[in-house]
Amino acid sequence: MAMTIVTIAEALGLSKSTVSRALSGKGRIGEATKRRVYDYIESHEPESELLKSPKAKRKTYNIGVAIPTFSDAIHLPFFQRCLLGACDFAQSVEYNVLVVGIDNDKIQPLERLIKDKKVDGIILTRALVDDRGIRFLKKKDIPYIVVGSVEDKDVYQIDSDNRSGSKELTSYLYMVGMKKVGLIGGHRNHQVTLDRYEGFLDGVKAAGKQVDDTIIYLDALTDIAIHQGVKQMIRKGADCIVCMDDYICSRVLKELREVEETQVAVATLYDTGDEVFDGTSVFSLRYDPNELGLEAAKLLFNLINNKPVNKRTKLGYEVILRKSNKKSRKEDNDEEKVPTWRRL
Amino acid sequence: MAMTIVTIAEALGLSKSTVSRALSGKGRIGEATKRRVYDYIESHEPESELLKSPKAKRKTYNIGVAIPTFSDAIHLPFFQRCLLGACDFAQSVEYNVLVVGIDNDKIQPLERLIKDKKVDGIILTRALVDDRGIRFLKKKDIPYIVVGSVEDKDVYQIDSDNRSGSKELTSYLYMVGMKKVGLIGGHRNHQVTLDRYEGFLDGVKAAGKQVDDTIIYLDALTDIAIHQGVKQMIRKGADCIVCMDDYICSRVLKELREVEETQVAVATLYDTGDEVFDGTSVFSLRYDPNELGLEAAKLLFNLINNKPVNKRTKLGYEVILRKSNKKSRKEDNDEEKVPTWRRL
DNA sequence: GTGAAAGCGCTAACAA
DNA sequence: TTGTTAGCGCTTTCAC
Numbered sequence: 124m125a126m127t128i129v130t131i132a133e134a135l136g137l138s139k140s141t142v143s144r145a146l147s148g149k150g151r152i153g154e155a156t157k158r159r160v161y162d163y164i165e166s167h168e169p170e171s172e173l174l175k176s177p178k179a180k181r182k183t184y185n186i187g188v189a190i191p192t193f194s195d196a197i198h199l200p201f202f203q204r205c206l207l208g209a210c211d212f213a214q215s216v217e218y219n220v221l222v223v224g225i226d227n228d229k230i231q232p233l234e235r236l237i238k239d240k241k242v243d244g245i246i247l248t249r250a251l252v253d254d255r256g257i258r259f260l261k262k263k264d265i266p267y268i269v270v271g272s273v274e275d276k277d278v279y280q281i282d283s284d285n286r287s288g289s290k291e292l293t294s295y296l297y298m299v300g301m302k303k304v305g306l307i308g309g310h311r312n313h314q315v316t317l318d319r320y321e322g323f324l325d326g327v328k329a330a331g332k333q334v335d336d337t338i339i340y341l342d343a344l345t346d347i348a349i350h351q352g353v354k355q356m357i358r359k360g361a362d363c364i365v366c367m368d369d370y371i372c373s374r375v376l377k378e379l380r381e382v383e384e385t386q387v388a389v390a391t392l393y394d395t396g397d398e399v400f401d402g403t404s405v406f407s408l409r410y411d412p413n414e415l416g417l418e419a420a421k422l423l424f425n426l427i428n429n430k431p432v433n434k435r436t437k438l439g440y441e442v443i444l445r446k447s448n449k450k451s452r453k454e455d456n457d458e459e460k461v462p463t464w465r466r467l
Numbered sequence: 468m469a470m471t472i473v474t475i476a477e478a479l480g481l482s483k484s485t486v487s488r489a490l491s492g493k494g495r496i497g498e499a500t501k502r503r504v505y506d507y508i509e510s511h512e513p514e515s516e517l518l519k520s521p522k523a524k525r526k527t528y529n530i531g532v533a534i535p536t537f538s539d540a541i542h543l544p545f546f547q548r549c550l551l552g553a554c555d556f557a558q559s560v561e562y563n564v565l566v567v568g569i570d571n572d573k574i575q576p577l578e579r580l581i582k583d584k585k586v587d588g589i590i591l592t593r594a595l596v597d598d599r600g601i602r603f604l605k606k607k608d609i610p611y612i613v614v615g616s617v618e619d620k621d622v623y624q625i626d627s628d629n630r631s632g633s634k635e636l637t638s639y640l641y642m643v644g645m646k647k648v649g650l651i652g653g654h655r656n657h658q659v660t661l662d663r664y665e666g667f668l669d670g671v672k673a674a675g676k677q678v679d680d681t682i683i684y685l686d687a688l689t690d691i692a693i694h695q696g697v698k699q700m701i702r703k704g705a706d707c708i709v710c711m712d713d714y715i716c717s718r719v720l721k722e723l724r725e726v727e728e729t730q731v732a733v734a735t736l737y738d739t740g741d742e743v744f745d746g747t748s749v750f751s752l753r754y755d756p757n758e759l760g761l762e763a764a765k766l767l768f769n770l771i772n773n774k775p776v777n778k779r780t781k782l783g784y785e786v787i788l789r790k791s792n793k794k795s796r797k798e799d800n801d802e803e804k805v806p807t808w809r810r811l
Numbered sequence: 812g813t814g815a816a817a818g819c820g821c822t823a824a825c826a827a
Numbered sequence: 828t829t830g831t832t833a834g835c836g837c838t839t840t841c842a843c
Contacts, residue, residue: 127821138830139821140822140823141829144822144828144829147822149822150822151828152829185585192551200547202547203544206566207536207568211568214567214575219565219579220567221563221566222532222550222565223558224551224555231558235558235561235563239563471837472836472837473836481814482814483836484814484838484839485812485813487838488812488838488839491837494838495813496813497812497813
């Protein structure tokens with residue numbers, strides 16, 4: 124038979140209301156008494172529901188992960204991997220993960236998750252410049268973590284160090300002899316686009332070059348736009364094209380192959396290690412989306428459980444020259460990080 | 468203020484104990500009295516917790532979706548899209564989706580989901596030949612749907628019509644003049660692999676050809692294996708290579724490009740429309756993973772709510788000749804389904 | 812079948 | 828800080 128508040132009161136020589144207060148935390152209650160009550164329950168029936176405070180009872184042991192539903196997102200394994208990383212951590216602390224698909228103009232699924240009190244906290248896997256999801260969560264009394272970078276200092280956030288990475292790779296490109304570097308990127312409404320853009324400019328300056336020597340082409344949202352961007356860069360004499368992500372990179376490679384242009388080098392500022400390059404030699408910044416999701420879940424877990432959490436977390440990256448597969452197969456696919464580079 | 472058992476008793480001129488019995492069903496209670504009580508609540512506060520039987524109270528309005536965590540799965544946007552399809556339907560009926568990442572040798576996350584009673588039902592997004600997830604669920608008293616095909620007739624399942632599709636595409640390849648067709652596929656432990664294999668053989672027979680005229684290479688689990696498979700097929704004089712999925716297809720195209728082999732046609736038995744082919748002309752069976760996830764969620768919803776559900780559901784496909792992008796861009800990316808085909 | 816009354820497990824108000 | 832007491836919402840027992 125399960126313990127009740129009365130059996131405890133009798134066993135400890137207290138009144139049932141004192142025990143009630145000890146457990147609920149409400150009202151005035153002595154620290155020593157509280158200890159006695161908790162110790163008694165823990166030693167006699169550690170599984171007891173009584174140990175769970177009314178607040179704890181309302182805990183769901185679920186976290187919510189919001190992933191974008193539309194367009195470019197579907198091409199990138201980033202979100203899937205981020206989600207699985209979060210699942211991985213959640214599993215380790217016996218939490219579960221609820222997913223919702225949202226877009227900036229459609230956040231109802233997120234709203235419903237909060238309204239129905241289905242989760243103890245939320246992870247947003249993408250940050251937009253003016254993000255309705257973040258605006259909504261700020262108003263609610265629920266912990267949340269944003270994967271990505273936002274200006275707002277009040278928002279707990281975790282991100283790959285896009286700016287530093289982009290700077291490092293860009294200046295590296297000049298080091299190995301590039302003369303005219305082009306940058307092609309996506310939506311300016313995505314914070315990452317801006318971060319990588321800034322990092323790119325940092326790199327150009329660090330290499331002692333002029334921004335005038337570069338060709339910048341943003342808002343390349345469609346394949347047509349990428350096609351035009353590449354055409355423009357070739358016309359203007361770029362010897363290297365820096366792509367902001369895997370997807371753009373795969374399209375750029377395709378464009379170059381189609382026009383049989385083999386004298387232009389390619390780099391990507393976001394390489395998740397999913398082989399979308401068909402083995403072509405590409406400079407890249409290698410990030411791990413799984414880790415991002417896992418760390419985000421860890422931060423959220425700490426936030427939920429009132430442990431100290433930094434407002435901003437940055438994860439690292441690797442600078443990689445991916446060798447052509449023909450070569451790397453012979454050498455058992457190991458990666459080479461020395462600053463040599465061969466034309467395609 | 469929420470209705471209580473007492474307010475109802477007063478309103479209906481009954482004692483609170485009678486109302487209690489009417490709602491709990493326990494003890495002796497008149498059918499007419501029961502009706503009166505239920506009718507009163509339904510008309511005054513249909514949302515009331517009192518209407519929910521102890522069993523109904525345990526409903527979570529969550530469904531669980533299990534996606535694979537490892538290896539090949541990460542390359543395929545299939546599972547992400549399937550998941551989003553399920554989210555989409557869930558949202559429309561005010562359910563939520565819990566994700567777990569599982570593998571055949573690691574189904575703890577799934578077990579925990581059931582043990583903790585976090586969900587009213589489960590969708591498995593992949594069927595293995597001897598699937599521990601399915602074996603586990605069969606023992607539990609919880610509705611579940613398998614996306615994929617399983618032999619077991621007791622299992623509710625939904626799948627793309629892999630066999631018919633594979634048959635149709637294969638026989639079509641012979642129709643347009645292929646002489647020696649190779650098949651390259653993944654793990655024999657995956658039911659889809661077997662289905663496509665059978666469909667391929669059906670197609671060969673339907674075209675009046677001998678299986679001896681084909682080259683079959685299964686268990687191509689690694690890039691190295693694919694490399695060897697392709698090499699072997701070229702050596703044996705294949706004029707067309709049929710790939711079992713998008714990923715294998717992209718690797719095969721890469722291999723062919725590397726050896727500058729332009730006389731071998733390529734087809735894929737699973738094309739999700741995510742552009743992994745770099746615009747190369749490929750025969751394909753086009754499926755929609757979002758729809759699969761959405762329909763699976765719909766079936767599960769019906770199962771949970773005791774509506775009639777077919778044990779087996781098959782979704783359709785399109786047979787497509789994807790044109791080279793160079794050409795399709797000019798023609799605004801429309802797809803061509805006439806039986807013409809150009810060598811790369 | 813129904814109702815009165817007692818009881819259970821908890822919270823809340825208030826006195827000390 | 829603790830105990831007393833009242834009360835809430837519900838179930839169960841028992842008499843009719």
